Amino acid sequence: MRQALIIGNWKMNGNLAENDELLNTISKSYDSNDEIEVVVCPPSIYMAQISQQLLNSKIKYGAQNVSANRNGAFTGEVSTAMLHDLGCSYVLLGHSERRCLNHESDEQIADKFSAAVQAEITPVLCVGETLTQRQSKETFLVIAEQISIIIEEVGIKGFEHAVIAYEPIWAIGTGETASPEQAQAVHAQIRRQLAEHDLNISKNIQVIYGGSVNADNAKALFAQQDVDGALVGGSSLNADDFLNICKAYN
């Protein structure tokens, strides 16, 4: 049985006071709930604050990006060892905003994935198609390629402790969500691809959906057999909205 996983991607939002308030509210009502694993991904500069605030909490925290390099002359970068040092247990990789705005290639994402696996930080690999690719019926192909390159570089075992987030680019921050059926079809396809390499990994890996998830659409998405949770952007910045998404899982 796969555990449900809800990840809040705060993106470049928040400040000390807002983070404090948001986390206080979330952890107060969440901590008694064992069913769902909850992770928040603040901007890295706030990781120390979040690590202190979540010291006795079951809520975990992750980074939104990491360097593939161990250490050294990489101005502005953060290493896996630094994240580990602060108790960070997840890292988002290959988010479309990083692929598009920072021109991250599949190869760079694979290097980061490898670095995360080695540091025992769970990589959350984000994959997804553009609207044009969906309209040209290339969705499965695009996603299969985004996953294949990681399998080639890191090996299928790299997915043993990884998460995959299906995030159609046309649904991110747009208010438009993939239908539950569209999400299910892609999630099932992802599992089929992994099953060609390792049946256990394909059965056990958490595949979560992201793209305009909110309290209203979460329940129908979570009802799908292969949707194990959500990667939530905008709605993770409001405690009530985020908690309502978590509740929708039950």
Ligand code: PGA
């Ligand atoms: P959204 O973002 O929920 O605001 O669409 C999701 C994401 O980018 O991870």
